Amino acid sequence: xxSIDQIQYVKAPIADVFRALTTAEGLAAIWTDDLxxxxxxxxxxxxxxxxxxxxxxxxxxxxxxxxxxxxCVDSDPEWIGTEISFELEDRGGSVAVTLKQDxxxxxxxxxxxxxxxWGIFLLSxxxxxxxxxxxxxxxxxx
Numbered sequence: 785x786x787s788i789d790q791i792q793y794v795k796a797p798i799a800d801v802f803r804a805l806t807t808a809e810g811l812a813a814i815w816t817d818d819l820x821x822x823x824x825x826x827x828x829x830x831x832x833x834x835x836x837x838x839x840x841x842x843x844x845x846x847x848x849x850x851x852x853x854x855x856c857v858d859s860d861p862e863w864i865g866t867e868i869s870f871e872l873e874d875r876g877g878s879v880a881v882t883l884k885q886d887x888x889x890x891x892x893x894x895x896x897x898x899x900x901x902w903g904i905f906l907l908s909x910x911x912x913x914x915x916x917x918x919x920x921x922x923x924x925x926x
Contacts (some may be wrong), residue, residue, distance in 0.1 A: 786888035788899045792906035794879045795912035798849045798872055801879045803850050804913055805870050814908040814918035828857065835923050839863065849874075862894050881906060 785828055794801050804810030808821040818832035825846050826897070833838045841854035845868070852870040856863045871882040883902055904924065914917030 785886070785903060786891045788883070788885040788895070788902055790883050790899075790902055790906060792883075793875070794881055794912055794913045795877060796879060796908045798874045798879045800913050801872055801881060801909070802849045804909055804918075806846060811889070812914065813912045813920060816903060816921040818922070829854070836860075841868065845869075855924045860894065862888070862890075863898075864891060865885070865889075880908065 787816060806823040811819055811821055811829075816831050816833055820830040821827075821845070822829065823846065825843050827843045828834045829843060831841070833839070837859060839856065839860075840858035842857050843853075844855045845851055845853035850872055850905075854868045856866045856868065858864065866885050866887045868881070868885045871880075871884075873880040873882075883906060884900065885898065898908060904919070908918040908920065
């Protein structure tokens with residue numbers, strides 16, 4: 785099975801980074817503003833990107849200021865069954881954010897596109913946490 789594995793360094797308090805990854809306000813600023821989010825383990829969060837099928841993520845783990853894990857329960861067929869995790873590590877003045885999307889069944893064109901777009905997501909997270917301005921889907925050029 786394939787995995788996407790990326791890291792970004794964010795100069796912000798770890799609590800701010802965790803909040804950006806778990807709240808509707810934060811995720812709307814960095815990923816998509818068309819969403820329904822409950823920052824609670826077991827919740828099913830919904831993210832919409834234009835006219836495509838919504839992504840539904842079950843919050844599998846929330847360890848404050850350390851780890852967030854989503855299980856994809858409904859989305860593009862290639863995403864269903866994947867696990868998306870965010871590991872946060874305080875590096876004294878910055879936070880190392882490691883994003884992984886595990887359990888891909890194959891390396892496809894869609895996998896490669898998602899790999900690129902997760903990098904954009906991390907850059908958006910950095911901008912939001914450091915400068916107050918993320919770049920959600922609705923503000924991106926594709």
